[in-house]
Amino acid sequence: MRTPATTTRRAAALAAALALGLTGCTAEEEGPAPTPGVTADTVTIGTHQPLTGPAAAGYSAVSAATSAYFAYVNDNGGVHGRSIEYLVKDDAYQPQQTNEVVTELVEDEEVLAVVNGLGTPTHSVVLDYLAQEGVPDLFIASGSRVWNQPSLYPNAFGYNAEYTTEGAALAQYASEQEPGAKVCVLGQADDYGEGILEGVEAVMGGNEITEIQTYTTSMTDISVQIGALKAAGCEVNILGTINGFTALAVATAAQLDWFPQWYVSSSGADYPTLVGHLGEEAAAQLLEGMVCVNYLPYGPDNEWTALFRQINDEYNGGAPFTANTVLGMSVGYLFAEALAAAGEEPTRESLIAAVESGTLRGNGIVPLSFSETNHGGYSTVGIMTVEDGVQDYNGTTYEVEVGQVSEVEADPVPLLNGGIPAG
Structure with a gap:
C-alpha cells in the first residue's frame, strides 16, 4: 500500500522529470546560443585606443577614422544587411587600463571581436585573456612579431608591418x-x-x-x-x-x-x-x-586617399587628414572585408576562418597574405620621403623575409565598389 510519503515522493519525482523534459524541449526549440555581438541588424566590435595620455597625439585619430568609415558603410547598406557598431575604449596607453577596458568589452559589452587594439605594451597584457575567451583578436595596431604565433594565439592577427x-x-x-x-x-x-x-x-x-x-x-x-x-x-x-x-x-x-x-x-x-x-x-x-x-595607400593622387578624404569630410567632421586617418579607415575596410567573407550569419569561428582563408587583400601597396600559418600583417613596405612639404612614396619598395631585404615592385590593391566589400 502506498503511503502519503511515497505518493508525495513519486509526485515530486514525476514533476521533476516533466520539468527536465520541458527544459530539454525548450533548449532544442531555441537552438544554439547566439553569437556574441551579432543581432539581426548589427555587429558590435570593440577596441582599446590611447584617446588620452602620451600616445594620444596622432593616434587618437585612428579610431575616429575607423568609426567614420563604418558610418559610411552603414549608410550604404552595411555588410550582409548589418550595421557595424564600433565601441572605442580609452586606455591612455596604460597596460593596467587596457586590461580593464578590454574586460569590459568582452564581458559587459559582449563584442564579437576586438579590432585594431593599439600598442605593444598595452595589447600584450590582454593577449592571453582574449585567447582564453576565444575572442577574435584582429588586426592589432602594433608591429610586434608576438601576434604572429598561430599555434599559441590562433585567434590573434597582426596588421602593421613588423x-x-x-x-x-x-x-x-x-x-x-x-x-x-x-x-x-x-x-x-x-x-x-x-x-x-x-x-x-x-x-x-x-x-x-x-x-x-x-x-x-x-x-x-x-x-x-x-x-x-x-x-x-x-x-x-x-x-x-x-x-x-x-x-x-x-x-x-x-x-x-x-x-x-x-x-x-x-x-x-x-x-x-x-x-x-x-x-x-x-x-x-x-x-x-x-x-x-x-605600406598603406597615401599620396595626393591615390584613389583610396581620395575616397578616405571624402569620408573624412562627411563622417569625421573634416578632422585633420593624416596617415593615421588612412590607417584607421584601412583597418575598417579590412574588417568589413573579413565580415563579408565570414558569411551571412557570422560567428567568431567563421570570422577567424575568413581571415585565415587567404582571400582577404586589404588595400595596401601589396595584397595581404594571411593564412593558417601566417597571422602577420604587411611584410612589404615602401619608402616615402618629404619633398617641399609633400610626403609620398618615391618608388622604392622592399619585401623583408627573416631579415633578408629584396627590392620588389609595388602591387597596389585597386579600389572597387566604392571601397565597400561585397557581402
Whole structure:
C-alpha cells in the first residue's frame, strides 16, 4: 500500500522529470546560443585606443577614422544587411587600463571581436585573456612579431608591418643612399624600439651601428640621448619613435644646431601630425628630406586617399587628414572585408576562418597574405620621403623575409565598389 510519503515522493519525482523534459524541449526549440555581438541588424566590435595620455597625439585619430568609415558603410547598406557598431575604449596607453577596458568589452559589452587594439605594451597584457575567451583578436595596431604565433594565439592577427621589417627596410635604404655614413638608432625602450634595432642589425650588423640610444614615454626631455648621438658623429638617425618623440628628437637636435638625416618608422613619421607638434615653418625646414616607410595607400593622387578624404569630410567632421586617418579607415575596410567573407550569419569561428582563408587583400601597396600559418600583417613596405612639404612614396619598395631585404615592385590593391566589400 502506498503511503502519503511515497505518493508525495513519486509526485515530486514525476514533476521533476516533466520539468527536465520541458527544459530539454525548450533548449532544442531555441537552438544554439547566439553569437556574441551579432543581432539581426548589427555587429558590435570593440577596441582599446590611447584617446588620452602620451600616445594620444596622432593616434587618437585612428579610431575616429575607423568609426567614420563604418558610418559610411552603414549608410550604404552595411555588410550582409548589418550595421557595424564600433565601441572605442580609452586606455591612455596604460597596460593596467587596457586590461580593464578590454574586460569590459568582452564581458559587459559582449563584442564579437576586438579590432585594431593599439600598442605593444598595452595589447600584450590582454593577449592571453582574449585567447582564453576565444575572442577574435584582429588586426592589432602594433608591429610586434608576438601576434604572429598561430599555434599559441590562433585567434590573434597582426596588421602593421613588423618593427623588424621596418628597421631592416630603413637600414637597407640608408646603406644604398648614404654608403659609408655613420648610422645610429634611437628607439623606444620596449618591443617597439628593440624590433627596429633588430631589423637594422639584420642588415648592417651590430658592430656597424655607431650609437644606440633609448627613451621611455614618460620622459619629457631627451637632450641627453640626442646629445650622445651628436657627439658620436651620427649622420643618419634611424628612429623607432612615436610621433611626439620624433618631433622632440628633431627639435632637440635643431636646438643643438645639428641637422642629420632622419629615417623614421611608420609609427612616428606622419608629416601632418609632426607639423602639429613643430609648427609649419619649423617642420618645413626640419623635416625636408625625412625618409620613412609605409605600406598603406597615401599620396595626393591615390584613389583610396581620395575616397578616405571624402569620408573624412562627411563622417569625421573634416578632422585633420593624416596617415593615421588612412590607417584607421584601412583597418575598417579590412574588417568589413573579413565580415563579408565570414558569411551571412557570422560567428567568431567563421570570422577567424575568413581571415585565415587567404582571400582577404586589404588595400595596401601589396595584397595581404594571411593564412593558417601566417597571422602577420604587411611584410612589404615602401619608402616615402618629404619633398617641399609633400610626403609620398618615391618608388622604392622592399619585401623583408627573416631579415633578408629584396627590392620588389609595388602591387597596389585597386579600389572597387566604392571601397565597400561585397557581402
